[in-house]
Amino acid sequence: MESVNASIITIGDELLIGQTIDTNSAWMAQELNAAGIWVKRRVAVGDDGPDIRKALDEESRDCPIILITGGLGPTADDITKPLLCDYFGGKLIVNEEALENVKRIFERYLKRPLIERNLKQAEVPDNCRVIQNRRGTAPGMWFEKDGKIFVSMPGVPFEMKGMMTEEVIPSLQQRFSLPTIHHRTLLTAGIGESFLAEMIESFENALPASIKLAYLPNYGMVKLRLSSRSGETGIEKEIDSRFVTLQGLVKEYMVTNRDETLEETIGHILKERNKTLSTAESCTGGYIAHLVTSIPGSSAYFKGSVVSYANEVKENLLGVRTQTLNSQGAVSEETVREMVEGALQALKTDFAIATSGIMGPDGGTPEKPVGLVWIAVGTKDRVESKRFNFRFDRKRNIDLTANNALNMLRTLVLSG
Amino acid sequence: MESVNASIITIGDELLIGQTIDTNSAWMAQELNAAGIWVKRRVAVGDDGPDIRKALDEESRDCPIILITGGLGPTADDITKPLLCDYFGGKLIVNEEALENVKRIFERYLKRPLIERNLKQAEVPDNCRVIQNRRGTAPGMWFEKDGKIFVSMPGVPFEMKGMMTEEVIPSLQQRFSLPTIHHRTLLTAGIGESFLAEMIESFENALPASIKLAYLPNYGMVKLRLSSRSGETGIEKEIDSRFVTLQGLVKEYMVTNRDETLEETIGHILKERNKTLSTAESCTGGYIAHLVTSIPGSSAYFKGSVVSYANEVKENLLGVRTQTLNSQGAVSEETVREMVEGALQALKTDFAIATSGIMGPDGGTPEKPVGLVWIAVGTKDRVESKRFNFRFDRKRNIDLTANNALNMLRTLVLSG
Numbered sequence: 001m002e003s004v005n006a007s008i009i010t011i012g013d014e015l016l017i018g019q020t021i022d023t024n025s026a027w028m029a030q031e032l033n034a035a036g037i038w039v040k041r042r043v044a045v046g047d048d049g050p051d052i053r054k055a056l057d058e059e060s061r062d063c064p065i066i067l068i069t070g071g072l073g074p075t076a077d078d079i080t081k082p083l084l085c086d087y088f089g090g091k092l093i094v095n096e097e098a099l100e101n102v103k104r105i106f107e108r109y110l111k112r113p114l115i116e117r118n119l120k121q122a123e124v125p126d127n128c129r130v131i132q133n134r135r136g137t138a139p140g141m142w143f144e145k146d147g148k149i150f151v152s153m154p155g156v157p158f159e160m161k162g163m164m165t166e167e168v169i170p171s172l173q174q175r176f177s178l179p180t181i182h183h184r185t186l187l188t189a190g191i192g193e194s195f196l197a198e199m200i201e202s203f204e205n206a207l208p209a210s211i212k213l214a215y216l217p218n219y220g221m222v223k224l225r226l227s228s229r230s231g232e233t234g235i236e237k238e239i240d241s242r243f244v245t246l247q248g249l250v251k252e253y254m255v256t257n258r259d260e261t262l263e264e265t266i267g268h269i270l271k272e273r274n275k276t277l278s279t280a281e282s283c284t285g286g287y288i289a290h291l292v293t294s295i296p297g298s299s300a301y302f303k304g305s306v307v308s309y310a311n312e313v314k315e316n317l318l319g320v321r322t323q324t325l326n327s328q329g330a331v332s333e334e335t336v337r338e339m340v341e342g343a344l345q346a347l348k349t350d351f352a353i354a355t356s357g358i359m360g361p362d363g364g365t366p367e368k369p370v371g372l373v374w375i376a377v378g379t380k381d382r383v384e385s386k387r388f389n390f391r392f393d394r395k396r397n398i399d400l401t402a403n404n405a406l407n408m409l410r411t412l413v414l415s416g
Numbered sequence: 417m418e419s420v421n422a423s424i425i426t427i428g429d430e431l432l433i434g435q436t437i438d439t440n441s442a443w444m445a446q447e448l449n450a451a452g453i454w455v456k457r458r459v460a461v462g463d464d465g466p467d468i469r470k471a472l473d474e475e476s477r478d479c480p481i482i483l484i485t486g487g488l489g490p491t492a493d494d495i496t497k498p499l500l501c502d503y504f505g506g507k508l509i510v511n512e513e514a515l516e517n518v519k520r521i522f523e524r525y526l527k528r529p530l531i532e533r534n535l536k537q538a539e540v541p542d543n544c545r546v547i548q549n550r551r552g553t554a555p556g557m558w559f560e561k562d563g564k565i566f567v568s569m570p571g572v573p574f575e576m577k578g579m580m581t582e583e584v585i586p587s588l589q590q591r592f593s594l595p596t597i598h599h600r601t602l603l604t605a606g607i608g609e610s611f612l613a614e615m616i617e618s619f620e621n622a623l624p625a626s627i628k629l630a631y632l633p634n635y636g637m638v639k640l641r642l643s644s645r646s647g648e649t650g651i652e653k654e655i656d657s658r659f660v661t662l663q664g665l666v667k668e669y670m671v672t673n674r675d676e677t678l679e680e681t682i683g684h685i686l687k688e689r690n691k692t693l694s695t696a697e698s699c700t701g702g703y704i705a706h707l708v709t710s711i712p713g714s715s716a717y718f719k720g721s722v723v724s725y726a727n728e729v730k731e732n733l734l735g736v737r738t739q740t741l742n743s744q745g746a747v748s749e750e751t752v753r754e755m756v757e758g759a760l761q762a763l764k765t766d767f768a769i770a771t772s773g774i775m776g777p778d779g780g781t782p783e784k785p786v787g788l789v790w791i792a793v794g795t796k797d798r799v800e801s802k803r804f805n806f807r808f809d810r811k812r813n814i815d816l817t818a819n820n821a822l823n824m825l826r827t828l829v830l831s832g
Contacts, residue, residue: 013630015441015458017445017455018441018446019641023437025434025460026435026437026438029434039433040462042431042432042459042460051457058474077628077630117610117613118610135807158812185435193489193490194491194531198533214493215491216430216435217572218436225433281702285706286695286704286706286709286721288702289723290700290706293701293702293703296777298701299726302701303728303729305725306723306733307705307720307723308720309705309715309718310763313719317722346733348732360712393574
């Protein structure tokens, strides 16, 4: 059984001038993959009639499923709905259920009177199946033409996600006989892509053609993914057995053998051990606390953070000694070690993380250049600290610091 | 003078299974636009020979410039370089400068011996112009075929950005006679897209064909963008005059008339007034501090934050009264007001922001459902607080809370 191909078309000038980062496509691809649908291509086009038509023509040539997001808002720059109506040869009519939905949202959440423009959102082409939008005012539309399926959804992420989960994917599963796409993913830290590749070269060369290995590097960590979409009998057993071998080969660097983020892994191991965490962040400015608290249920193990951007906050709230700051500087081993001790005490947790560094682009000196970072992790009995020399790029340095800090914490918790 | 079109091709299975969010394309589009190059399409394909060839064929049919990212790593899943070599009819040879660069990076940063696989990174097709990579080991490649330009760059964001800024864009500017693409962008908060549209309907209808208006909604804020790529004489004056009119129409809701984020605006107004800020974050878990500190130079006005996820941290570090927590609960007006007072005192700042809410997906009760959030902002003389009822989706609730909190702060600072 071969997997079924889909193409995703994203509509909107905002994507072509770079004012919006497309996060929808990645989420859609994950969900489609899990359902056995392979995303073959993704195309972004502007709010331009001929370009949209060309994309519809081209993408449907190769793929039986075309998923379209964006261009369904109530404003004049949104041309997708009338264009689709025309492309599939229908005419716009008011859909009563969509109209009720628009009215309900305005009454319940927006608490404002409806205007003409909002009522137009309830209009749909008469030759589509309407996908009701329980989270917003623009309905989705399911068209079929020459055996191909086209589904148009709003670009607002949580509206699109609701439609995909509740209606689009279940409908596609009913329509097609889909194979299971198998993925096994593990996450490594502290080793570069090329060294990993060297380490597992013979493993990789011995893989059967139906199993693919991919390297996904991301800020000091590399994900390794085995995948198969062949649908052969026994393939799941085969991929599981290869995955066990792979884990053995990289175990020294492996963070988790689940497809999860480092902050999710941290959550699991703290919860299992019934331990608590706090952070004392200078250069990461609250980013580590944000990563940790982005995980639902994190209040079970995360108590809080002192973001000590100013030195006086390091002294007043974390008890870093004035003498340390004066003699060693804020970006120093001694400072981050005292920050860990201060966080453990002030926030009363079992573990603490501390960071201090120069993130750039400015603020470097010959002795302490941009990219210099000190990280410490510890308990009341033991503090580990490490110096890093990252390079330029503020965002990248913040990400690298957070990942390395969380990985140092992981190692410490597991060693305890 | 018409603008020149480009297409961006992104290569990598990780984009098609959703394991990576494509942030490169948005950045590239911004830079290309600023240089007068219009991104007509963006296409993502997998690590698959025929699919890559098809994309090269198709995209070069409509656009004279094709920018390609990804697929240049040292591992076996990266097939782009040999494929490009073959597509343009060249053969792989070692480039001495690229080889020196690989060696230098290993000696200086990675401090590891080179392996065969790394040396291969210095191989390039003999019929391309090599774009040296000062930030990584994979060189970029500039090909020309039938009057079309194809540039291949690594997918690692900061490596690609360096090549684009230092070599690709300057070379394209030399080659083409490029018009200026004009954008004027303002940011609004506190009003929905459809109400904005109603408010500026006649303005929009009266725009000349050469000026386009776009609505870019994002977590409780809407950007309005006027743009023109016509290259007509006088177009910049025309767009400036329309932009003045637009600002007048939406002034009640306008956050900034620059193309910047709310956190950048906050930075400007605090710096101008020489005022300092701290945050006391419960439900946002450090995200507001992260947004503020993502701006270079933020240490001039941001002192720090107490992320008080646990109630005891609210009491111990922010001085929230036990009685308040017991009688009103952590998610209450009284609590966030006391958090503001506590932050002003503990962190010694002129302004403070406090948040407390139920972000979901779990933790709601009939009286305090998921999405209930209290935000307060204040100075020692004045505290403003407001209740919000967001809906589901943890990430969205964190974003909405942060944006609303920063906007409340902006209003308070400007009113003072």
